Amino acid sequence: MSAEAIPPGIVLERESASRPNYLNWSHSVKDWLLTTDHKRIAILYLVSITIMFGLGGIAAMAIRAELTSPHGHLMESDTYNKMFTMHGVVMIFFFLVPSIPATLGNFLLPLMLGARDLAFPRLNLLSWYLFTLGGVIALGAMICGGVDTGWTFYTPYSSIYSNSNVAVTLVGLFIAGFSSIVTGINFIATIHKMRAPGLTWTRLPLFIWAHYATSIIIVLGTPVVAVTLGLVLVERTLHIGIFDPAIGGDPILFQHMFWFYSHPAVYIMILPAMGVINEVLACFCRKRIFGYTFVCGSTLAIAVFGFMVWGHHMFVTGQSLYTGMIFSALSFIVAVPSAIKVFNWTATIYKGEVWFSAPMIYCLGFIGLFTIGGLTGLYCSSLSVDVHINMTYFVVAHFHYVMVGGATLGYLAGLHFWWPKMTGRMYPEGWAKVAAGLAFVGFNLTFFPQFILGYLGMPRRYHYYPAEFQIWHVLSTAGSSVLALGYAIPLVYFLWSLKYGEKAGPNPWGAAGLEWTVASPPTQFNFDELPVVTWEAYNYDVPHENAIVDHSKNVLPDAEGASHSAH
């Protein structure tokens, strides 16, 4: 972080190609690994979670390959158990939870708020190191022997009976949990106190609202799962345990405490994706988001109600019928704010100037798949239906529709949308459309058969199954190959675009929002002059090229000018 790198007081021409930006003002490894710049940390996270996504994906492909045959030719049962555990642990704790907040959120929060950085830049770096440390430990445990408990670590199997590397994995998850807590605290403080003058709560982009709600869930939920996993760890190693039925403990208590976090964690994964959808949709429909205040309210409502529904994971654990009924009713209530969002998105598209760019195609895919995922969630939260479909592929298909069809497509939509901002380069639009189409088709082919499988009674986590299920499993595996291609193509063209992509100007989409008023890629301290906001979010009613900020004065951000300008 050196202010001397930019000599103060020099005014460059409009041609900003020669201005140092956050990517090229220095090139040493040390400057990257010890950076406190939120944009560089976002890139570090992007690399880390892409690696994690790849590993989780390989495990998924191994599972799908194994399931093409009803007799399990490829691997032993033990190996299969370790594969689906690895898939679940890596994808949830090391990809989905950090995906949008830690990359796009980290990158965009200060830019959208008109701030030079997050509130606590060094904590932000610490968060990445905790994530990496936790990831290395957990991956190490999985490579050196593996874990076979499933990502839910249900006791007493995880605390007493399992002979795999549960303890080491739990240490890794415990550490990674703190990385997300640190990010949550950072975001809350930033959104509360670092908004530019004039940027009131009701002028915030909905992406910020989504991250605010997400951070609240992280701050309230993650410590509970941390202490719960910590108790399992202590029970396994020191035999001080409250989940062990042999000494009067209660293994069901584990499930309550685990799902108290892990159900809200679903909203940690999906809310940021919904935030992305708002931004992309408004831009490519050239319209203000329909019912802005209702979308804000529904975002917070999801965060609040999300904490009251964990019992719907436990309808068949013997909790009382009345408990089940209340949890079932509350789960239905969560569907209301989710539905508000879907209605508002469709109302935004209605009579909009729709531009079918690649991010928009991902967006439309998200809306469809999330709707299917959400509605099948209502099946699962109905008591009597859940008794039939609990622990079957129906549930697997349901949450993959929300997590993969929802969160991951939202992540890809956001990555495409802000890629020009992050790298200064355009990706190839044609290929991106092909990839978006492949992901949508491949996804449906993979997971729709699983609804049918689950309805017919195929239990999850089994790899031997009756021969009549084979056709659905083969279809699903075929779909997963298409889906994998849909993920591999963006990886290739994103890397390609870093060198050969067309140069993107500050605002290639003509989008509203403060992040589009700065150069692409942004300079080290984001804003030459800190902005004063006098407009509502998504002001697409006005001509958007020059309506927001005049780009003609490209003054360099010397520390003095930048810090005095806002007063």
Add this chain to the structure above:
Amino acid sequence: MSVEAAHDAHGHHPVQYHQFEDMEQQNETYIVGMWSFLVTEIMFFGGLFLAYSIFRMNNQAIFTEAGHRYLEVDKGAFNTVVLLTSSLSMAMCVYYAQKADRVKQLLCLGFTLLCSFVFLGVKAMEWSKEFAEHHLPGANFAYVSDAHLSTAKAQIFFCLYFAMTGLHAIHVIVGILLMVVLGVLIAARRPGVKYYMPVEMFGLYWHFVDIVWIFLFPLFYLIPGKR
């Protein structure tokens, strides 16, 4: 960091970081951040308090007996007084930090540090007694009930006791480490702690540690069960 140096050169407060507009914004942001962190701490202990409440509700008799017969209420009460006193001296330390009175600040911090060691010392005495009486959960656990109660849940009582007081003690130890660092920095007149904010933030943490004990003490040592 050279950015701070740049700010310093232009007449900013020496401890203002580059991402903030002025000290007021920085202070408010720190406070929001610290309270958010304390919320995570409350939830962290909250899981354990939940477990305690459930087991307590279902096993009143054995929990009351184990607490009243095997935990020493006078030591617990003494420790409560010690921690409350340390909170007072910590609050005074923050006051003197705001007044920039370095010597009194160090004295108060030193007294708080002393109290925390006394607390841990008494706690260690209590724990070693429990070890000696085979109350540590595990293969060697043994428990004698006066009232011929079923002792199946006595082990759970001690699991919770060690887990919760242990986690609290870890927080005290972290507090001690932070106090030592703060004290050394203040004594060395480092610019980072010239301003009162670091002390104020640590004060919030220390009061939190104190309040956790305020809940732990009655739960384990005092409250009677339904007879």
